[in-house]
Amino acid sequence: MFGPAAPVLGEPVSPRTGDGHAAEVKRPWWQVMCLTGLDLFSSLGYQPGIAALAAGLVAPIATIGLVALQLFGALPVYRRVAGESPRGEGSVAMLERLLGLWKGKLFVLGLLGFAATAWVVTMTLSAADGAGHLVANPYWPRALAHQEIITLVMLALLGAVFLKGFGEAIGIAVVLVAVYLCLNVVVTVDGLIHILNHPHVVTDWRTALFHQHSNVFAMLGVSVIAFPQLTLGMSGFETGVAVMPQIVGDPTDTEARPRGRIRGARRLLTTAAVLMSALLVLSSICTTLLIPQKAFQPGGAANGRALAYLAHQDLGSAFGTIYDLSTITILWFAGASAMAGMLNLIPRYLPRYGMSPVWAAARRPLVLVITAVAFAITLYFRASVDAQSGAYAAGLLVLMTSASIAVTLSARRAGQRLRMLAFGVVSAVFIYTTINNMISRPDGLLIGCMFIIAIVVVSLVSRIGRSFELRAVSVELDEAAERYIRDTARRQIRLIATEPDRRTAGPGGAHGGPKRPGAGKAGKHTPERYADKLRQIVARHDLTNEGDVIFVEVLVTDPSEFESTLRVTGSIERGEHRVLRLESAAVPNALAALLLHIRDLSGVTPHIYVEWTEGSPVHNLLRFLFLGVGEVAPTTREVLRRAEPDPARRPHVHAG
Numbered sequence: 001m002f003g004p005a006a007p008v009l010g011e012p013v014s015p016r017t018g019d020g021h022a023a024e025v026k027r028p029w030w031q032v033m034c035l036t037g038l039d040l041f042s043s044l045g046y047q048p049g050i051a052a053l054a055a056g057l058v059a060p061i062a063t064i065g066l067v068a069l070q071l072f073g074a075l076p077v078y079r080r081v082a083g084e085s086p087r088g089e090g091s092v093a094m095l096e097r098l099l100g101l102w103k104g105k106l107f108v109l110g111l112l113g114f115a116a117t118a119w120v121v122t123m124t125l126s127a128a129d130g131a132g133h134l135v136a137n138p139y140w141p142r143a144l145a146h147q148e149i150i151t152l153v154m155l156a157l158l159g160a161v162f163l164k165g166f167g168e169a170i171g172i173a174v175v176l177v178a179v180y181l182c183l184n185v186v187v188t189v190d191g192l193i194h195i196l197n198h199p200h201v202v203t204d205w206r207t208a209l210f211h212q213h214s215n216v217f218a219m220l221g222v223s224v225i226a227f228p229q230l231t232l233g234m235s236g237f238e239t240g241v242a243v244m245p246q247i248v249g250d251p252t253d254t255e256a257r258p259r260g261r262i263r264g265a266r267r268l269l270t271t272a273a274v275l276m277s278a279l280l281v282l283s284s285i286c287t288t289l290l291i292p293q294k295a296f297q298p299g300g301a302a303n304g305r306a307l308a309y310l311a312h313q314d315l316g317s318a319f320g321t322i323y324d325l326s327t328i329t330i331l332w333f334a335g336a337s338a339m340a341g342m343l344n345l346i347p348r349y350l351p352r353y354g355m356s357p358v359w360a361a362a363r364r365p366l367v368l369v370i371t372a373v374a375f376a377i378t379l380y381f382r383a384s385v386d387a388q389s390g391a392y393a394a395g396l397l398v399l400m401t402s403a404s405i406a407v408t409l410s411a412r413r414a415g416q417r418l419r420m421l422a423f424g425v426v427s428a429v430f431i432y433t434t435i436n437n438m439i440s441r442p443d444g445l446l447i448g449c450m451f452i453i454a455i456v457v458v459s460l461v462s463r464i465g466r467s468f469e470l471r472a473v474s475v476e477l478d479e480a481a482e483r484y485i486r487d488t489a490r491r492q493i494r495l496i497a498t499e500p501d502r503r504t505a506g507p508g509g510a511h512g513g514p515k516r517p518g519a520g521k522a523g524k525h526t527p528e529r530y531a532d533k534l535r536q537i538v539a540r541h542d543l544t545n546e547g548d549v550i551f552v553e554v555l556v557t558d559p560s561e562f563e564s565t566l567r568v569t570g571s572i573e574r575g576e577h578r579v580l581r582l583e584s585a586a587v588p589n590a591l592a593a594l595l596l597h598i599r600d601l602s603g604v605t606p607h608i609y610v611e612w613t614e615g616s617p618v619h620n621l622l623r624f625l626f627l628g629v630g631e632v633a634p635t636t637r638e639v640l641r642r643a644e645p646d647p648a649r650r651p652h653v654h655a656g
Contacts, residue, residue, distance in 0.1 A: 026248035027170055029264035033272050034173040035243050035337065039122060040236030040276055041177055042334040044184055045327045046129045046385050047233045047280065048287040049306040052296040053386060055226035057209045062223035063284040066230045067277040073426040074400060075273045078237040080407045080423075082265040086258045088244045091403030098409050102560040102626065109459060111402055113452030117444065118395025122235075122338035123374050125392050127154040128383040130331040132304045133324045138317050151383040152375060158335055159371035162343070163364055170246070172333070180330045183323050184279060187311045191286030194314065205289045228437035231393050231400075233280050238399055240269045283307055290314075304385040342370050377447070393437050394444020401430040463562070467625055468639050471586065472593035473565045477601075480570030484578045485598055488548040493598060493606035496537055497591060497632065498530075500553045500581070530577040537609045540656040551579045552594065552608070554587045559628035561585040566593055586628035588635035595636075595651035596643060607652045610636065 048059075055062040081091050092111050096104045131150035134140055144150075195201050213219045247268070250260030287306040295302035295309065302309040308327060312320030343366060381387040404427040411420040438445040477485070485493065530551060537543070568582045584590035591608060598606045610633040613620055617631060624630030633655035644650045 027246055029247050029268045030271070031170055031174055032243050032246050032264075033240070033268045034177040035170060035246075036236045036240045036268065036272055037177040037181075038173050038330065038334045038337045039239060040272055041180060041184075041279075042126065042327075042330045043232050043235055044180075044279060044283060044307060045133065045331055046125070046304045046389075047230075048283045049296055049302055049304050050232060050386065050389050051226075051230050051284055052288055052291070052293070052306060053303070054229040055222060056293060057205060057212060057288060058219050058222045058226070059288045060281070060284045061219055062226050062230055063233075063280050065223050065227060066233060067281055069426075069429060070234050070273055070277055073404070073429060074234055074237055075269060077400075077404050077407050077423065077426060078241060078269050079266050080410070081241050081403055082244060082269065083262050084407075084410060085241060086244060086262050086265075088242045090238055090241045091399065091406045094406040094410065095402055098406065098413075101558055105560045106456075109456050110452050111399065113455050114395045114398040114448045116342065116395075116451040116455065117391060117448045118399065119338045119342045120370065120374055120377060121388055121392045121395060121444075121447070123155065123158065123335040123370075124151070124377045124381070124383075125385055125388040126331040126335040126338070127151045127158070127374075128378065128381075128388065129304050129385045130154060130328040131383060132385060133308055133327050133331075136301065136305055136308070137321055137324050138312070139321060148378070148383040151378050154332060154335075155371060155374050155378065158332070158339060159367055159374075161336070162339055162367045173337075176326075176330045176333055180326050181275070181279075183311075183326050184283070184307060186319075187307050187315065187323065188279065188282045188286055190314055191290055191310055192282065195286070195289055201289050225436075228393055228397070228433045228440065229389060231397055231433060231437075232389060233276065234400065235396055236272060236276075237269065238403070240272060241265065243268075286310060298384070298386060339367070339370060343367070381443075387443070390437065390441025391444035391447050394434070394441070394448055397430060397434040397437055398448065401427065401434050404430050464625055466562075467586075468635075468642050469589070470593045470596070470639060470643050471563050471589040472584075473563050475566045475568065475593055475597035477568045477597075478570060480572075481568045481580050482570075482601075484550050484570050484580065485602055488550060489602035489604045491548060493602065493604050494549045495552050495580075495595070495598075495606060495608040496533060496549055497552050497554070497587075497608060497610045498533055500555050530579075534577075537656075541609065541654055549578075551577060552591065553579060553581045554590045555581070555583045556587060556628045557583045557585065559585050559626065566590055566597075568594065584628070586624065588624065588630075588632050589639055591632070591636045592639035592643060592651075595640065599649070599651055605649065605651055607654060608636070609654045609656070612655055 051059040051063055078091075081094065085091075085093055092108055092115070095111070096108050098104075099107055128147065128151045131147045131154060134150060135145045135147050209219070213222065244261055244265045247261050247264040249258050249262075249264065253260045283306070287302070287310065291302045291306060291309060294300060296306070297303060305327075308320065308323055311323040315323075377388070377391075381391075404423060408420055408423040408427050411423055488494070533551070534549060537549075562585065564585060566582050566584060568580050571579050571581070580594070582590060582594065591610075595606050595608060598604075612633060613631045620630035622630070624635055633653060637653040640650050640653065
């Protein structure tokens with residue numbers, strides 16, 4: 001699996017917080033590792049066969065190169081990711097923080113497209129390989145040996161189970177992974193014993209290898225070319241980080257410094273990587289030396305099931321059938337885990353961006369959509385494991401490339417030059433591998449782009465449709481702000497919206513455009529400017545007297561964010577003018593939320609005075625949607641109208 005996963009399969013997380021209630025269940029790291037192992041170790045069902053098909057007799061050498069990258073490249077990258085995202089956010093969230101603003105959000109949407117590719121193809125490829133093991137079993141009726149139909153049935157069963165609900169995952173995962181690893185060790189050890197007892201097998205392989213490739217450089221060249229297709233054996237790192245909240249930490253752990261949880265996650269990643277690396281190399285040696293090359297070709301007896309072929313051939317049909325059942329079960333459960341990942345992927349990111357459609361918050365419609373997409377991909381690839389491997393690798397490689405780039409940028413910001421260079425080399429290798437995979441097998445890029453387009457379109461439409469919500473999780477007033485409201489509530493609460501001083505508020509100021517987080521606080525107007533603003537409002541609205549008024553200044557920080565807590569601070573400028581200051585992603589929504597909070601707090605319906613904004617209404621609307629500013633007066637009123645349907649209780653907005 002490749003993205004945020006839930007500890008309870010099929011239980012979507014909270015659309016608002018993105019947190020699952022089951023995340024409170026803590027387990028030892030080795031048990032949580034089995035959730036990662038559902039996807040990581042299940043790839044042994046098809047990885048040796050794909051490696052032999054892609055690299056031929058060079059497969060063991062190419063696999064050793066893959067293992068080297070896994071242990072000395074991917075593992076250090078994700079150990080650092082674990083240290084910087086202890087709540088399971090992963091490398092996607094790291095890049096979001098490093099980039100910021102809309103470009104960060106759009107980049108995340110692109111990554112989610114490839115993550116969705118990886119999730120769905122995990123389901124379809126696992127089901128197809130499970131069906132292949134079933135069809136090839138000697139006890140399965142030949143009349144029912146239709147791999148494509150069986151794959152669709154397995155996917156339909158998967159969808160049906162999730163429509164009803166799926167139970168706790170970790171306990172089942174521990175049993176499945178333990179049994180499957182033990183069976184693979186038996187098959188691999190038996191193969192190695194066979195090779196030791198028949199040394200001519202090694203001689204025959206070496207002779208054939210040098211007959212095909214005249215020198216070592218030619219072999220390395222074939223390994224490099226075939227390398228992208230072997231990367232399926234590196235899956236599971238993102239999941240290893242995503243399941244971190246389920247790892248039990250030290251009693252002294254805090255939310256800010258969960259050292260025990262990070263240490264457990266790093267042990268999880270290291271143990272899984274070492275186990276998988278050993279199994280990959282040994283299984284590749286056994287299958288390449290003991291199975292005829294023609295058996296790996298499409299339609300061959302070892303295609304997509306190399307270790308199962310050895311299990312039946314060397315240990316008998318009874319043991320081979322047990323191995324098949326274990327493989328089918330863990331592959332199906334890996335698909336179930338991928339489905340759970342999809343059900344939790346959308347609530348983790350999109351609602352925070354205001355980009356989650358209403359129907360996506362419901363599990364059943366989402367299950368139906370995912371199942372339908374899985375059906376379409378299965379029919380497109382005709383349930384072929386080999387054909388889907390390119391799309392599977394594409395999603396995996398894009399996420400691993402993004403992780404390596406994220407830790408490179410992180411090391412650069414931390415001033416760690418040597419680590420930055422080391423991670424930069426790893427990034428270059430992943431970039432090459434990703435580009436090579438997409439050029440040689442563009443199906444993954446095509447499917448990823450289709451997912452990206454669908455996610456971006458649906459997300460932007462949803463964001464635009466929800467732009468007129470209050471978008472405030474809560475409103476918090478400091479002591480001074482509460483005092484100002486309490487004092488003016490004795491008569492009538494009048495607020496005047498004004499902009500912070502653009503000279504110190506950062507690029508664009510508050511109402512004029514976005515400001516990067518951390519660019520500084522809002523500046524302060526001179527008392528004369530507040531007085532001048534007050535005189536303009538009194539004259540324009542024909543007020544009989546100036547009375548008690550409070551100025552309100554909203555500083556736009558990151559307009560790409562959707563919901564936030566509004567923290568309002570009060571101050572008095574030169575002993576004359578009371579000012580409320582707050583930061584938000586959008587000015588109208590912040591003003592509306594503040595007005596409703598003041599009404600509920602004081603029991604008095606407030607009035608706010610806002611200037612008209614110059615320029616085209618269409619242009620101002622676009623500025624509001626994407627920059628959080630624009631035509632403030634009518635937009636504030638529209639947000640209030642939707643939030644408070646009773647006109648008698650609705651705060652008054654005056655424009656002029």
